[in-house]
Amino acid sequence: MTALSKGTDLDKGTGRPMVKAEGVHKSFGPAHILKGIDLEVNPREVFCLIGPSGSGKSTFLRCINHLEKISAGRLYVDGGLVGYRQKGDKLYELKEKEVAAQRRDIGMVFQRFNLFPHMTALENVMEAPVLVKRETKAIARERAARLLDRVGLGDRKGHYPAQLSGGQQQRVAIARALAMEPKLMLFDEPTSALDPELVGEVLDVMRDLAEDGMTMIVVTHEMGFAREVGDSLVFMDDGVVVESGHPREVLTNPRHDRTKSFLSKVL
Amino acid sequence: MTDTVDKVPASALPPEQIKAIPVRHYGRWVAAVVVVAILVLIGIAFSNANINYDVIPDYLTADTILSGAWATLYISVLSMALGLVLGVVLAVMRMSSNPVTSTVSWFYIWFFRGTPVLVQLLLWYNIALVFPVLNLGFYKDEMNQVMTPFLTALLGLGLNEAAYMAEIVRAGIQSVDEGQTEASHALGMTRGQTLRRVVLPQAMRVIVPPSGNEFINMLKTSSLVYTVQFTELIKAAQDISSTSLAVVEMYFVASIWYLLLTSIFSIGQYYLERRYARGSTRNLPPTPLQRLKANVRLFASFRRPEAVR
Numbered sequence: 001m002t003a004l005s006k007g008t009d010l011d012k013g014t015g016r017p018m019v020k021a022e023g024v025h026k027s028f029g030p031a032h033i034l035k036g037i038d039l040e041v042n043p044r045e046v047f048c049l050i051g052p053s054g055s056g057k058s059t060f061l062r063c064i065n066h067l068e069k070i071s072a073g074r075l076y077v078d079g080g081l082v083g084y085r086q087k088g089d090k091l092y093e094l095k096e097k098e099v100a101a102q103r104r105d106i107g108m109v110f111q112r113f114n115l116f117p118h119m120t121a122l123e124n125v126m127e128a129p130v131l132v133k134r135e136t137k138a139i140a141r142e143r144a145a146r147l148l149d150r151v152g153l154g155d156r157k158g159h160y161p162a163q164l165s166g167g168q169q170q171r172v173a174i175a176r177a178l179a180m181e182p183k184l185m186l187f188d189e190p191t192s193a194l195d196p197e198l199v200g201e202v203l204d205v206m207r208d209l210a211e212d213g214m215t216m217i218v219v220t221h222e223m224g225f226a227r228e229v230g231d232s233l234v235f236m237d238d239g240v241v242v243e244s245g246h247p248r249e250v251l252t253n254p255r256h257d258r259t260k261s262f263l264s265k266v267l
Numbered sequence: 268m269t270d271t272v273d274k275v276p277a278s279a280l281p282p283e284q285i286k287a288i289p290v291r292h293y294g295r296w297v298a299a300v301v302v303v304a305i306l307v308l309i310g311i312a313f314s315n316a317n318i319n320y321d322v323i324p325d326y327l328t329a330d331t332i333l334s335g336a337w338a339t340l341y342i343s344v345l346s347m348a349l350g351l352v353l354g355v356v357l358a359v360m361r362m363s364s365n366p367v368t369s370t371v372s373w374f375y376i377w378f379f380r381g382t383p384v385l386v387q388l389l390l391w392y393n394i395a396l397v398f399p400v401l402n403l404g405f406y407k408d409e410m411n412q413v414m415t416p417f418l419t420a421l422l423g424l425g426l427n428e429a430a431y432m433a434e435i436v437r438a439g440i441q442s443v444d445e446g447q448t449e450a451s452h453a454l455g456m457t458r459g460q461t462l463r464r465v466v467l468p469q470a471m472r473v474i475v476p477p478s479g480n481e482f483i484n485m486l487k488t489s490s491l492v493y494t495v496q497f498t499e500l501i502k503a504a505q506d507i508s509s510t511s512l513a514v515v516e517m518y519f520v521a522s523i524w525y526l527l528l529t530s531i532f533s534i535g536q537y538y539l540e541r542r543y544a545r546g547s548t549r550n551l552p553p554t555p556l557q558r559l560k561a562n563v564r565l566f567a568s569f570r571r572p573e574a575v576r
Contacts, residue, residue, distance in 0.1 A: 065453055096457055104455035114450035117546045118468050128454035131464060160546035173450075180454060 016079055018043045018184055018215045019064060023073035026059055033059045035239035036073070041217060041232075043183075046210045048226040048247060049219045051236035052262055057219045060236070061186050064217065065106045066099055077106065078183060104132060107177030111189040113169045115161040121148060121172045122157040125179045132180070140179070147175040151205050167198030171205055178209075185209065187218040223267055227251055235259045322513050326520045335503025336524045342420050342492060342499060343485045349425030350485075351478070354432025359462065361437055372433065379430035385491055388423035392495040420492035428485060435477045439470030471543040479536035483529045500524055 019041040026034035033056045041047045049057040062068045063075060066083040075082045083099060084091045094102070116124050125144035129135040148157055151171040153164075161169050170190055177185060187206065191199040203225050210216060210229050220226060226233055226247045233247035235256075243256045251267070254260045314320075326332060360372035379387070395410035443466050451461040493502035500521050508517040541551060553561065 067449055067452065100452070100455045100457050103453055106453070108450075108453035110446060110450060112446055114444075114446035116447065116450075116465055116469075118543075119546065127464065128456065131460050132455045162546055176454070 016043075017041060017076075018045070018078055019047075019217065020076040021060075021073065022075075024060070024063065024070050024075055025072035026056070026063060026068060027071045033239055034063070034070075037236075037239075037241060039234060039241060039244070041215065043215050044213045045215055045231045046229050047215075047217045048230040048233045049217065049236060050221070050223070050226065050233065050262075051242075055236045056239045057236050058188050061108075061188050061217060061219050064184075064186060065103050065108055067108075077102070100132070104180055105183050107180060107182035107185040109170070109173050109177055109185070109187045109190045111192050113161070113166070113173045113193070115169055115173055115176070117161050120158050120160055121153060121164065121175075124161070124172055125176045128176070129179050144175070144179055147178055148172070150208075151175050152201070165198060166194045167201045170194065170202045174202075174205055174209075183215065185214055185216045187216065187220070189219050189221065191220070191222055221266060223251060223263075235262065237262070318515055318519075319513060320516070322511075322516050323519055323523075326507060326511075326513070326517065327523060329507065331503045331507055332500070332520060332524070335498060335500040335521075336528070338498060338503075339486065339489055339500040339524075340528060342417070342424065342497065343482070343489045345421055346424035346428055346489070347482050347485050349421065350428025350432045350481075353426070353429035354436050355467075357429060357433035358436035358440060361433065362440065376430045376433055379427050384423065384427045384488060385494065387427050388419065388491060388495050391419045391423045416492075416495055416497035419495045420489070420497040423495065424485065424489060424492065428481065431481060432478065435474055435481070436470070438477075439472075439474035440466055442473045443469045468543070472540075472547060475536065475540050475543060479532070479539075482532060482536075486528055486532075487525060 017040040019039075021037045021039050024034055024037040025032070037056075037060055049061070051057050059068060063070050064077060064082065069083060080102065081091075082102065083094055085094060085098075086092075115121075116127065119127060122141065122144050125147055126137065126140040129140040129143070130137055145154070145157060148154055151174060153168060153171055153175070156164060156168060156172075161172070164172065174190075190206070191202050194202065199222070203222060206216070206218070206225070207229050218226070218230070230247040232244065233250045234244040235242045235250060235254075235258075237258050243250055243254060243259045250259065251263065254263055357372045357375060360368040361376070363369050363372075391414065394414060398410050401408055401410050401413050440462075447465050447469065448461055451465045456464070489499055490501040492499060493505075498506075504517040504521040508514045511517070538554070541554070544551060
């Protein structure tokens with residue numbers, strides 16, 4: 001249980017939010033996807049994002065590790081501006097290598113797994129620490145083996161992704177992200193591409209991670225997971241935050257009409 | 268509800284196998300007879316031709332022919348290697364967001380694909396007309412001294428090939444799912460690391476088959492380099508035929524060597540494709556060699572049934 005939190009333990013006492021968004025906007029050409037998002041995610045918090053498709057929750061998640069550039073506002077991760085450097089009142093774009101360095105500390109899990117198909121499960125997990133952090137193969141292999149054991153795939157180390165079920169692939173993907181020892185994990189609908197009977201095994205791993213104190217932002221349609229594991233929940237619609245609060249409260253007593261109509265469809 | 272599932276007795280025997288008379292394919296027999304008849308007719312025509320087949324085995328291993336075949340092989344391999352490396356660079360440049368590099372690459376491909384390779388070879392051969400002296404600062408010499416037949420052939424074939432390889436590599440890179448790049452970037456990899464470790468190895472599946480085609484084309488296109496005084500297989504065959512007067516026979520000798528070389532590389536390509544298919548299929552089919560071994564083992568087990576147990 002505690003093995004994973006090594007290096008990810010952050011002082012809760014500093015009071016600095018792990019993620020802070022101030023008036024974040026994002027447009028793709030004429031399409032205005034995010035229309036001013038303000039929110040804070042605290043260290044060790046499990047932060048759930050729900051909302052109808054097209055509401056901008058995945059886009060917001062991708063802005064956090066700069067896979068998308070924001071069009072306006074400010075976005076901070078662990079106190080640092082994402083993708084830019086501020087000098088006086090001017091913003092300077094970060095160089096490619098500096099952006100890559102920022103992303104090292106942010107793990108991401110995708111809806112479609114995106115495992116490297118030409119590498120075994122073990123090689124998938126080892127790749128980034130060896131390549132990016134210049135770790136020795138022996139150390140990386142040892143941690144990768146430990147992480148695969150941890151997600152219950154100790155006997156699948158030599159399998160290629162095509163030889164694994166969807167749930168197993170997603171668990172390898174989680175192990176791959178954890179191998180970089182991130183301080184923040186982003187989950188982009190991690191169970192949406194899975195057969196219903198495989199959803200549970202992935203949620204179990206995520207629950208485990210949450211208990212371990214990992215800061216997690218989870219875009220999900222799994223209301224049960226949000227209610228049981230989440231510390232806060234935000235309902236987004238049409239690029240704005242409609243309602244936020246404790247998951248149990250928002251899910252049982254939604255105040256806003258849009259939240260009510262959305263929940264009546266999915267619950 | 269659940270007991271309906273258990274209705275089938277656990278000890279049920281497997282059902283009797285179907286023994287049906289297979290559909291007869293009479294058309295296949297007719298086609299086979301026609302094909303054999305045509306082959307026999309062609310064979311008779313060639314054997315009655317005024318061609319001295321007896322000299323072919325002698326010349327097949329003549330020193331001139333052997334060194335010609337060797338020259339064809341190494342100029343093709345080196346030109347292809349140059350084409351591949353430069354092709355990857357051009358493909359990356361072409362897809363770059365930098366407008367200068369992508370335009371340069373576009374013009375390179377446009378020019379080298381658009382002009383005959385023979386003209387390019389002759390241009391390199393006569394490059395001293397444009398640059399009489401090669402001056403690299405640390406090295407200075409007459410261009411005619413620098414441009415040996417080998418270097419002329421290598422540059423002419425390799426730079427031409429690069430234009431074609433660039434398009435093949437670009438197609439390969441574009442065939443890799445964008446999610447792969449996103450996942451790599453999310454892990455903190457730079458664009459170069461992503462290309463080298465994640466994208467190119469997967470692109471190879473798409474790149475290898477047309478590259479095999481390119482290489483086999485190269486083996487034969489390399490016969491053009493006799494125009495720049497580089498002696499390869501065709502030139503060697505012509506040299507012999509000019510004294511022995513066995514003109515057609517010598518082209519047969521050269522063709523046998525070309526067939527041999529392309530056969531060897533086709534086998535190599537098969538194994539290369541298997542290597543890059545790793546992970547894309549659950550189980551690779553056995554190679555012909557493995558199938559042969561399995562059949563031999565099966566055959567042995569028929570004769571000695573206890574051997575397999």
